[in-house]
Amino acid sequence: MAEQYLDERGRIFDIQRYSIHDGAGIRTIVFLKGCVLRCKWCCNPESQEYAVQTMLVQGKPKVIGQDVTVREVLETVERDRTYYRRSGGGMTLSGGESLCQPAFCEALLRGAKERGLTTAMESMACAEWRVIERVLPYLDTYLMDIKHTDPAKHERFTGRRNELMLENAKKVAESGLCELIVRVPVVPTFNATEGEIEGIARFAASLKGVKKLHLLPYHRLGQDKYEGLGREYECRHILPPDNAQMERLAAAARRASGLDVQIGG
């Protein structure tokens, strides 16, 4: 009876083992389907719709989306327990936005914690607080995307204003229940100026307990997926920031916030 939550079903589109990004040590990343935002630069467009889709990959149709139980996901995650123990790794939830499947997300994190694994979640906190509050007790590290401080510009590039997300960032920080790391996708034409990055860095530094800021340079690795889904890639005119530009932005963020700023996740 107590383990009934392991039968909770949810929809994922990938599980990646042996990742050294998105949290400490060697990790297994579970990608949940569904997102409330529609960021123009999104490198996982197949994550956005909750519906199961067919995407052309190298000309061949591939079904994206699979319904699984928490128990099934954890069986895969647990295969690499030895690596987690040696490296301090564990399970990371990503997406999409994991919080779009609240019961599944909570049960996955709870299951991992109860098996002694460390947990992390990549999320932009675009959900009601009562949803976020339920997952925090099972979360070690919240990798929170904060993309901009300006609600109007945020809406223009992602489809949603960001007041709720910024408010949730404050509440997560105040809760003190997990480590909060702020991550910024650095996207030319959207936020890749010193002034905009400094603004985000200052906001991050104002959050209780936040010490780390990750700047994630925009890349085009998702471009082919748009074609595979029959969608237009709106960022084809945007060049990824070069190393010198990223170093300049990182230095500006450090000066403005005093945070430990790193390039990449």
Ligand code: SF4
């Ligand atoms: S929040 Fe992430 S997954 Fe959702 S649309 Fe934006 S980049 Fe894509």
